[in-house]
Amino acid sequence: MGAKKALKLGVALTDPEDWTARAFVKSIEKRGAQPVPINLSTLSASISSADFSVFNADFKGLKLDALLVRDVGISFSLEPISFKYDLLRQFEHSIPVMNSPTAIQNAANKFFSFYLFKRAHLPIPRTVITSESDVALKAIKEFDCVLAKPIFGSQGKGIIKLELSQPDLEQKLRELLNERGVLYLQEFVPNPGRDIRVFVVGEEALGAIFRVALSDSIVSNLSQGGTPVKCELTGELEELAIRVTKAIGADFAGVDLLEGEEGLVVLEVNGTPSGKGINQACGIDVTERIVDLLLERVGAGGI
Ligand SMILES: Nc1ncnc2c1ncn2[C@@H]1O[C@H](COP(=O)(O)OP(=O)(O)O)[C@@H](O)[C@H]1O
Ligand SMILES: [Mg+2]
Incomplete structure (x- = not known):
């Protein structure tokens, strides 16, 4: 490493206390790079025929070597949300951005992601x-x-x-x-009261958890009282989750699957997944692998 200047890795986040946001920051520091937390909602842009710059509320420009997206944040109307995605799109012209805004948008959109899953011949509910x-x-x-x-x-x-x-x-x-x-x-796909969340980074599935729903609930999300329990990562789960991740063009993803009566079906994919549940249930810190993948990209000369 020597006296080489630390790489600056931006982390787009909205809640600095969020487990995954903190884990990203820690993993970046662990690799000797400098984390730069950014809330996309606080960024401004200035454009003229001679210049283009993106800057903070304190008018400081952003000099980043790469950008990780923990979350884009919620906006309740079209213009603020589209501005945030457009900021990510322009970053992509000069530095690696992970996940790409296109992948995050594909994943967030339950209609378009299903269209992409169908094209990739993945099993999905009607x-x-x-x-x-x-x-x-x-x-x-x-x-x-x-x-x-x-x-x-x-x-x-x-x-x-x-x-x-x-x-x-x-x-x-x-x-x-x-x-x-x-x-x-x-x-509605009859299921054993749980879904499976597989975490994929790059070409690899790192682990899986069952999310067991509360007995009176139809949803098994952890934020709705679901419990994370370690799930053995079978070859079938790995293959399916990697195909889902590829279908939306993501570098890392949380893939939600359901054990239907006729086999596994894909429910959705999350392009800004939380790493907390899999860390709790399996002891895996997915953020380290994501940071490594991003550093490989930077090392490979960016995009
Ligand atoms: N088609 C379905 N049949 C049965 N249960 C489902 C189905 N779709 C979703 N669920 C349950 O609802 C939960 C949330 O659905 P999901 O599509 O992942 O939406 P969200 O983006 O809100 O997490 C799933 O984790 C699963 O427990
Ligand atoms: Mg889900």
Whole structure:
């Protein structure tokens, strides 16, 4: 190493106390690089025909060798969210950004990720996306029981079970359509009350956990009371999770799978996954591997 100047690795984050954010910072320091925590919402840009710069609230420019994205943060309207992704896109022109904004967007979008999964011949539950109540009703008649999920949802929030047998179904559908504008309806896959989260970094699956749902819950997310339990990483899990990660173009990902009656199905992929559950259940710190992969990229001359 010698007197070589430490590489500056930005970490896009919103909560500095978040387990994964802290682990990223620690892993970067452990590798002798300098972590630079950044909240994308606090960045500004200045553009003229001669110059382009991105700077902090204190008007300091950002000089980074690479950027890790822990999370992009929530915005409630189109312009702030799109500005944050566009900041990531322009960073990508000069430094490695991991995950890429395209991969993060692909993963965050439950419709488009499913389209990509289908193209990659991955096993997925039948899903209908519509703004038409007749189409929604037809899907529920066909699937009998569906989960209505927000297209950009996460942490198991806003997931509602709708069943053909429920007396207020049409009323409920109308309310949901009014509220969401478009419905994402997925056949309910009977399962053992848990899902499987596989963590992939690069070309490798590092570990897996079951997330066991509370007995009265249809979602097994840890943020909804699910419990992480170590799951043996079989060849089938590894292969499937790596294919899912590739399908959305991510360098690292948390892949959610369900053990259906006819085998594993892919539920979703997270392009800004938490490393906490797998650390608790398996003792693996995925952030170290992610930082190593990013450093390899920087070493390889960037992008
Ligand atoms: N099609 C399905 N059938 C049965 N359970 C499901 C299905 N889709 C999701 N779930 C349950 O709901 C949880 C959250 O769903 P997911 O699609 O991963 O959304 P989120 O982005 O909110 O985590 C899953 O971890 C699983 O426990
Ligand atoms: Mg999920």
